[in-house]
Amino acid sequence: MIRLFLVVLALVSLGGCTGLGTLRQASKPNDLYLLTPKSTFSSSLPRVQRQIVVQEPTATAAVNTDQIAIQPTPLQVQYLPRARWVDRAPLIVQALLVESYENSGKVAAVGRSTVGLRADYVIVPDLREFQGMVISDVEGNQTIRVEVRINIKIIDEFEDKIIASNSFREFVIAASDQTPDLVKAFDEALGKTMRDAVEWSVRKIHTHAANNPHQD
Secondary structure, three states, X not given: OHHHHHHHHHHXXXXXXXXXXXXXXXXOOOEXXXXXXXXXXXXXXXXXXXXXXXXXXXXXXXOOOXXXXXXEEXXXXXXXXXXXXXOOHHHHHHHHHHHHHHHHOOEEEEEEHHHOOOOOEEEEEEEEEEEEXXXXXXXXXXXXXXXXXXXXXXXXXXXXXXXXEEEEEEEEEOOOOOHHHHHHHHHXXXXXXXXXXXXXXXXXXXXXXXXXXXXX
């Protein structure tokens, strides 16, 4: 009986150690990563004396997360282990678009839809792609291409109608499959996309406002 008791105790002890190790591994903190707004724009960008609100982008469930998405195949989505964005991707893109409009110096006022700003125009983004794609060449060498695509609609709040829509897309090859290099590629691709989206929308709003003096 004593021998049996010792065997059972040893098994319980081993099981307890395994469980504790699993808990320690699960509780290991994730690395959090930031992305940056765009701060350089065309010198020919016109100034608009209008207030703009940027809505939170819509996105699929695969993108609407704080996890960093990688597609090993076109039909599969995985996420980097122990690495996270500082917030859900759509919220990050919304905040960075607002900052990018501010950094352009060409908009009277800009904010998110939650701040209660009375908007003349509303920017409605749709985050269609925000992931790394594993690409293989003819020799079997693999690289990761970060893809960002944002569809933008501009709504005239006075007339409650869409005045323009467009899609902006960028591809950047990551320097390696290491997380810092992947994040750098995300930052570059998103920056280029936001620059194009901001410049296009400011020009569209400027033209529309000039042709619609009832908003003054």
